[in-house]
Amino acid sequence: MACYPSRSVKRYIVQTFGCQMNVHDSRRIEEVLREDGYEPTEDAMLADVVVVNTCSVREKAEHKLMSLLGTLRPLKDARPGVAIAVAGCVAQQEGERLLRRAPVVDLVIGPDNIPELPDLLREHEAGAPPRARTVFDDDAPRFLMARPRGEVMGFVTVMKGCDERCTFCIVPTTRGAERYRSEAEIVGEVARMAEGGVREITLLGQTVNSWYDPTELAQKPRSRVAPSGSRFAALLRRIADEVPSLARLRYTSPHPRHLTEELIAAHAELPVLPRHVHLPVQSGSDRTLRRMARRYTRAEYLERTGQLVRAVPGLTLSTDFIVGFPGETDEDFEETLSLAREAGFVSAFCFKYSPRPHTPALALGDDVPEAVKDERLQRLFDVIAGQQRAHLAGLVGATTQVLVEGPNDASETRWTGRSERHEIVHLEAPAGVDPTGTLVDVVIERAFDHSLLGTMRGASIPERPQPRPKRRKLKVLEVSA
Numbered sequence: 001m002a003c004y005p006s007r008s009v010k011r012y013i014v015q016t017f018g019c020q021m022n023v024h025d026s027r028r029i030e031e032v033l034r035e036d037g038y039e040p041t042e043d044a045m046l047a048d049v050v051v052v053n054t055c056s057v058r059e060k061a062e063h064k065l066m067s068l069l070g071t072l073r074p075l076k077d078a079r080p081g082v083a084i085a086v087a088g089c090v091a092q093q094e095g096e097r098l099l100r101r102a103p104v105v106d107l108v109i110g111p112d113n114i115p116e117l118p119d120l121l122r123e124h125e126a127g128a129p130p131r132a133r134t135v136f137d138d139d140a141p142r143f144l145m146a147r148p149r150g151e152v153m154g155f156v157t158v159m160k161g162c163d164e165r166c167t168f169c170i171v172p173t174t175r176g177a178e179r180y181r182s183e184a185e186i187v188g189e190v191a192r193m194a195e196g197g198v199r200e201i202t203l204l205g206q207t208v209n210s211w212y213d214p215t216e217l218a219q220k221p222r223s224r225v226a227p228s229g230s231r232f233a234a235l236l237r238r239i240a241d242e243v244p245s246l247a248r249l250r251y252t253s254p255h256p257r258h259l260t261e262e263l264i265a266a267h268a269e270l271p272v273l274p275r276h277v278h279l280p281v282q283s284g285s286d287r288t289l290r291r292m293a294r295r296y297t298r299a300e301y302l303e304r305t306g307q308l309v310r311a312v313p314g315l316t317l318s319t320d321f322i323v324g325f326p327g328e329t330d331e332d333f334e335e336t337l338s339l340a341r342e343a344g345f346v347s348a349f350c351f352k353y354s355p356r357p358h359t360p361a362l363a364l365g366d367d368v369p370e371a372v373k374d375e376r377l378q379r380l381f382d383v384i385a386g387q388q389r390a391h392l393a394g395l396v397g398a399t400t401q402v403l404v405e406g407p408n409d410a411s412e413t414r415w416t417g418r419s420e421r422h423e424i425v426h427l428e429a430p431a432g433v434d435p436t437g438t439l440v441d442v443v444i445e446r447a448f449d450h451s452l453l454g455t456m457r458g459a460s461i462p463e464r465p466q467p468r469p470k471r472r473k474l475k476v477l478e479v480s481a
């Protein structure tokens with residue numbers, strides 16, 4: 001018979017599927033639990049609460065969730081008091097249905113209901129039946145803060161939800177309508193994180209550059225407020241002005257139609273913005289883009305990214321692609337390949353179309369055979385991989401500035417960080433030097449398929465702001481764009 005230690009401290013474990021927003025939400029889940037007295041554990045058998053933070057952007061992620069829930073059955077049988085909670089997009093999409101589909105689940109909690117988790121757990125402990133709580137906070141949006149815990153990189157949510165309604169995407173259903181965070185709150189959180197030692201901040205939002213200041217929107221009609229991409233550019237400028245200690249400021253994911261001239265000018269003028277932009281395109285065919293309701297053409301995408309690259313010499317682009325969208329012909333796919341070459345992407349998240357519930361594309365059928373999708377995906381991967389290899393090989397011998405994220409397991413003098421173009425760089429530092437959290441110059445000596453190796457030549461910002469505790473990583477089961 002299994003024997004478990006009696007303890008007064010309650011423990012949690014969070015498993016994360018999905019995108020960067022989900023990773024960030026998992027941090028917020030951890031924080032509300034910690035504030036309620038819970039402590040983390042790495043061992044599910046010692047946990048009093050297991051939270052699975054889910055993704056429903058692709059069908060595969062949902063299948064992984066169901067199989068993970070199956071593996072939790074022995075835990076539930078051994079310790080019936082343990083609470084199993086499902087959070088995130090599948091929770092929002094399925095609600096009560098998930099309780100019926102997976103009887104092992106005690107709580108289903110939507111992304112906007114995370115602050116209610118401790119109370120729901122208390123009710124569960126007191127014997128309440130399984131419960132689903134998936135209500136959007138449309139009237140009074142809440143943006144929980146992420147407290148720095150010694151990381152070099154941090155995330156700040158600026159908006160949530162999406163009004164774009166691309167026909168393949170379930171996000172408008174699982175994350176609701178766009179809700180924005182006030183400029184003062186965003187700048188305040190970025191400043192606090194920088195004071196806490198965070199060197200690089202990524203601003204997060206489903207369509208991050210469609211951000212508006214809600215305070216401004218409350219005072220005048222949207223038609224009299226500057227377009228969203230321009231308003232977002234002004235936000236970047238204010239952060240750069242008010243938080244000068246920040247080494248880098250990134251954002252994800254922008255929508256191409258909000259890449260305005262003001263935003264391009266901000267990239268040209270603000271050194272804090274790295275020379276890399278991830279701008280999802282999804283397809284290179286105008287016919288497919290129209291059917292996806294992306295609201296830009298191939299020519300517009302190429303024109304805007306061309307302006308960006310001309311404004312910021314050396315800037316690299318990455319993107320997201322979907323292959324095998326309903327009705328995609330060989331000619332449409334060839335357009336995608338040619339756009340990938342023309343834009344010169346150095347990396348991309350490429351996925352096969354997968355029909356999602358509640359999406360308009362369901363009505364178009366799923367008529368591209370799986371084998372054709374596989375073949376197209378492979379051809380696209382090959383183009384992107386070739387461009388990535390050529391790009392990385394071209395950097396050998398160059399000196400690049402790297403923000404060091406932490407030690408590398410390979411040796412005591414090896415560290416890992418990211419260049420300003422977002423390449424992964426492994427570097428050798430002098431023995432006894434801990435460059436974590438500093439911007440260092442690295443001479444690149446070798447290029448691999450997905451990363452670079454070099455030697456540290458000097459620190460651009462030599463002193464570390466403060467000693468850092470060892471970082472603990474969230475368990476991420478799958479990261480998809």
Ligand code: SF4
Nearest residue numbers: 162164165166169171
């Ligand atoms: S803009 Fe992005 S999040 Fe919004 S509907 Fe389109 S793909 Fe989904």
